[in-house]
Amino acid sequence: RTMNSPDFAGSEPRQVMKLKHTKEPEYILCYTRHLLFVDEYGQETRAPISFSKLPLEHRLIGSVLCTSFSERIQVLALDPTNTDKNLHKVSIYCHTPHLVSGLKNKLYYATSGDAAYHLVALDLDKIKIESE
16 A cells, blocks of 8 residues: 555665564565565554655664654654554754664764764663654
8 A cells, every 4th residue: 555655656675674572573664765564474564654854774773763864863662562653753953963873772873073973872761752
């Protein structure tokens, strides 16, 4: 249904990520402006997510999805027990972020400064992620 919509036209595959904190195997198929959640047979398991702006990178840290855009990072908590409700998010505004790594509950990202790049460690346990 999503792949046949006019919004999906021209969308290119980017990445596949496996959700590890779910009972059954679940995957996130990342396309240019869409995220599709599927099981091991390719059947949709949750509502898809679409972005109005072009996402640059995705990183999955536990059940938290971090997505970078040109002017911010969006942190999205995915609820492993309720597949219909997964939009708990916060946005962190910064200049041209690059997602470097994720380790345990920390997101490491780089952002450009006046004369150099800055490496930032964001502790995901210390930020408050609210539902929409």
